[in-house]
Amino acid sequence: xxxxxxxxxxxxxxxxxxxxEARMDDLQRGHDDLIHGRVTLTKNRHHKKLSNVAEALIVxxxxxxxxxxxxxxxxxxxxxxxxxxxxxxxxxxxxxxKRARTEVRLPPMPxxxxxxxxxxxxxRYGFILEEGGGxxxxxxxxxxxxxxxxVEDGTEVVFGLExxxxxxxxxxxxxxxxLALKLS
Numbered sequence: 001x002x003x004x005x006x007x008x009x010x011x012x013x014x015x016x017x018x019x020x021e022a023r024m025d026d027l028q029r030g031h032d033d034l035i036h037g038r039v040t041l042t043k044n045r046h047h048k049k050l051s052n053v054a055e056a057l058i059v060x061x062x063x064x065x066x067x068x069x070x071x072x073x074x075x076x077x078x079x080x081x082x083x084x085x086x087x088x089x090x091x092x093x094x095x096x097x098k099r100a101r102t103e104v105r106l107p108p109m110p111x112x113x114x115x116x117x118x119x120x121x122x123x124r125y126g127f128i129l130e131e132g133g134g135x136x137x138x139x140x141x142x143x144x145x146x147x148x149x150x151v152e153d154g155t156e157v158v159f160g161l162e163x164x165x166x167x168x169x170x171x172x173x174x175x176x177x178x179l180a181l182k183l184s
Contacts, residue, residue: 001028001036002035002036002037003024003039004034004038005017005021006018006038006039006040007041008039008040008041009045010041010043012041014136014160015080015093016077016078019078020037020039020081022079027060027092030092031092031096031148033047033062033063034061035061036060036061037061037079038060038076039057039058040056041054041056041080042055042111043123044073051073052073053073054073054080055073056071056077056083057069057086058070058071058088059083062090067097068074068088068089070088070091071085072087072108082147101139111158111159112130112136112159112161113157114129114130114156114157114158115119115128115129115156116128116129116151117135119152124139124148128157128173135165136161138159142159142170142171144173145171155175157173157175158176159172160172
């Protein structure tokens with residue numbers, strides 16, 4: 001790995017350089033695909049009332065043009081270096097965990113079709129008779145494009161379906177889309 005160490009507004013001491021090199025070696029052992037690293041120590045002259053004047057900035061490059069950055073401001077450069085490398089290690093670990101996840105996203109299921117067959121207005125729920133048989137529970141909160149007052153027995157609907165605590169349950173209930181007219 002290529003490593004650049006630089007300082008701004010402060011002279012780099014051999015002790016800081018040695019510590020940075022050692023911590024970068026440790027970081028690379030834990031994350032062996034690092035391509036490039038740059039560490040910049042800066043003494044912030046504009047902090048008149050603040051006590052944190054030592055800043056350590058770490059930038060590491062990974063394959064695929066990915067970059068991880070960690071910046072810490074502390075009272076001393078030793079603290080800033082230590083905390084910036086700890087933060088860089090955490091960010092690299094998070095990056096790896098995110099890259100390791102393999103989520104399979106399934107295409108959305110086509111909506112189910114049915115007609116409202118039972119209503120309980122006081123309780124604000126009802127049942128839909130699904131095409132092919134079977135009743136599906138729905139609550140007034142699942143209605144979209146319809147109000148509970150508009151729904152009556154025999155109202156045609158489309159809905160999403162999931163397994164509820166007591167059986168099949170409609171997630172979103174809406175009126176069916178209008179049929180497209182074919183002009184020939």
